Amino acid sequence: MPVKKRKTYELDIIDLAFGGKGLAKPDGFPVFVDRCVPGDRVFVKIFKKKKSWAEGRLINIVNPSPLRQEARCEYNRFCGGCKWQQLPYERQLEYKKRHVVESLAHIGRLKDVRVMDVVPSDYIYEYRNKMEFSCSSMRWLMPEELADDSIKKGFGIGLHVPGTFDKVIDIHNCHIMPALGNDILETIRAFVAESGLAAYHLRKHEGFWRFVMLRHSVARDQWMVNLVTSEENSDVIKALSKQLVKKFSQISCIVNNITDARSGVSTGKEEILIHGEDHLIEKLGGYQFKISANSFFQTNTRACEKLYTKVSEYAGLDGSQTVLDLYSGTGTIPIWLSGQAKQIYGIEIVHSAVVDARENVSLNGIDNCTFLEGDIKDVFKQVPEKPDVIIIDPPRVGMHKDVVGHVLAHSPGKIVYVSCNPATLARDLEMLASRYAVLEVTPVDMFPHTYHIESVALLVKKN
Numbered sequence: 001m002p003v004k005k006r007k008t009y010e011l012d013i014i015d016l017a018f019g020g021k022g023l024a025k026p027d028g029f030p031v032f033v034d035r036c037v038p039g040d041r042v043f044v045k046i047f048k049k050k051k052s053w054a055e056g057r058l059i060n061i062v063n064p065s066p067l068r069q070e071a072r073c074e075y076n077r078f079c080g081g082c083k084w085q086q087l088p089y090e091r092q093l094e095y096k097k098r099h100v101v102e103s104l105a106h107i108g109r110l111k112d113v114r115v116m117d118v119v120p121s122d123y124i125y126e127y128r129n130k131m132e133f134s135c136s137s138m139r140w141l142m143p144e145e146l147a148d149d150s151i152k153k154g155f156g157i158g159l160h161v162p163g164t165f166d167k168v169i170d171i172h173n174c175h176i177m178p179a180l181g182n183d184i185l186e187t188i189r190a191f192v193a194e195s196g197l198a199a200y201h202l203r204k205h206e207g208f209w210r211f212v213m214l215r216h217s218v219a220r221d222q223w224m225v226n227l228v229t230s231e232e233n234s235d236v237i238k239a240l241s242k243q244l245v246k247k248f249s250q251i252s253c254i255v256n257n258i259t260d261a262r263s264g265v266s267t268g269k270e271e272i273l274i275h276g277e278d279h280l281i282e283k284l285g286g287y288q289f290k291i292s293a294n295s296f297f298q299t300n301t302r303a304c305e306k307l308y309t310k311v312s313e314y315a316g317l318d319g320s321q322t323v324l325d326l327y328s329g330t331g332t333i334p335i336w337l338s339g340q341a342k343q344i345y346g347i348e349i350v351h352s353a354v355v356d357a358r359e360n361v362s363l364n365g366i367d368n369c370t371f372l373e374g375d376i377k378d379v380f381k382q383v384p385e386k387p388d389v390i391i392i393d394p395p396r397v398g399m400h401k402d403v404v405g406h407v408l409a410h411s412p413g414k415i416v417y418v419s420c421n422p423a424t425l426a427r428d429l430e431m432l433a434s435r436y437a438v439l440e441v442t443p444v445d446m447f448p449h450t451y452h453i454e455s456v457a458l459l460v461k462k463n
């Protein structure tokens with residue numbers, strides 16, 4: 001075997017593989033290494049060894065690839081957020097397209113599908129409209145911080161080291177959210193540090209401060225601050241709110257979500273409105289959307305408009321069709337298409353998302369969108385009309401096989417499949433390919449500097 005666990009090796013990175021990791025092949029044996037660029041010569045320590053592949057940790061770069069660029073973010077070597085910053089954006093798009101093509105060919109056995117160039121994100125920094133930072137009483141120290149005695153070693157607010165639940169990097173500057181978010185976070189950090197209340201201990205499950213969620217409305221340039229705590233303490237939360245509102249006129253909403261759940265989920269069991277309204281208003285195209293603290297909304301607003309434009313184009317509606325939108329979330333796709341269809345039905349499992357969808361429909365004065373609540377595999381039968389077009393936008397795991405069965409049984413003339421995971425996209429398209437021809441797939445980049453890629457596929461019924 002060419003490599004052994006816990007040993008270090010000097011390797012040449014020859015490609016990028018699944019999950020965005022660099023690939024080296026000493027004597028033909030695949031070794032995956034995170035945060036590498038093809039053309040890098042790197043020093044690597046093997047930490048996982050399987051029969052047919054191994055995984056190594058980057059120790060240092062012996063010879064950087066000519067492709068490599070300086071990452072803008074100082075936490076880039078450790079943070080789980082955006083690991084591709086060292087790769088120029090055009091190259092990121094090339095690799096993302098290739099990932100879609102290869103997933104379709106290898107997982108879905110769909111070799112001849114036309115895959116278009118990736119639709120890029122106009123903003124490659126400051127593009128995320130929502131960030132969720134964890135509070136920790138035991139923050140993880142970067143190597144240079146370990147040597148600095150002036151650094152407070154306890155409390156931190158930030159993002160996790162990938163694959164860990166208890167290692168939080170104290171992030172002072174995150175480049176993928178709008179810059180003001182960092183100033184807001186800094187004010188919160190200073191307040192929390194002086195508050196006399198402990199940040200959450202992620203192993204002992206003790207402490208008051210749990211998460212800070214920041215949300216931004218591009219349309220109104222307004223911010224929501226969601227302070228997630230383990231219990232209620234209105235004096236402290238109101239004091240922080242007062243400071244924030246005084247300093248940042250852009251904050252239009254502050255809520256306090258309270259949760260004693262042990263899991264790292266920032267959704268509160270109870271929400272208390274502290275300042276302003278309990279939601280933001282965002283716009284997509286000409287439509288307005290109400291976004292509450294716990295609602296799902298696509299995280300890159302401008303790229304979402306590009307995604308939905310592609311959905312409209314593929315749906316090719318002329319006002320006469322009935323559309324069924326599976327996995328409809330807060331109703332954004334039905335509302336986006338409402339002016340182009342006779343009637344649209346959405347199915348969504350999360351109650352609060354369905355409530356938001358219905359509110360969003362009335363907010364926009366729309367009368368041809370109806371939402372059904374429940375698991376699609378159970379609720380599908382309740383759709384009162386046979387759809388001409390089905391839109392499918394499932395979570396990363398893709399479609400349940402019973403849902404595939406329902407879709408095939410209804411066999412609409414056209415299917416538009418939106419996916420955030422090329423692997424499950426390929427698997428599901430293969431299942432649909434018995435009755436449908438996959439005419440075209442367009443990847444849309446919603447997540448610059450990460451290997452994630454959204455895709456829209458157009459399927460038409462075979463004769």
Ligand SMILES: C[S@@+](CC[C@H](N)C(=O)[O-])C[C@H]1O[C@@H](n2cnc3c(N)ncnc32)[C@H](O)[C@@H]1O
Nearest residue numbers: 327328329332348349350374375376393394395
């Ligand atoms: C990727 S989101 C898409 C949301 C929406 N189309 C959008 O663009 O904002 C997937 C949605 O599917 C919902 N979902 C997941 N499993 C479901 C199921 N079995 N039945 C119905 N909805 C489900 C989730 O709650 C989530 O809102």
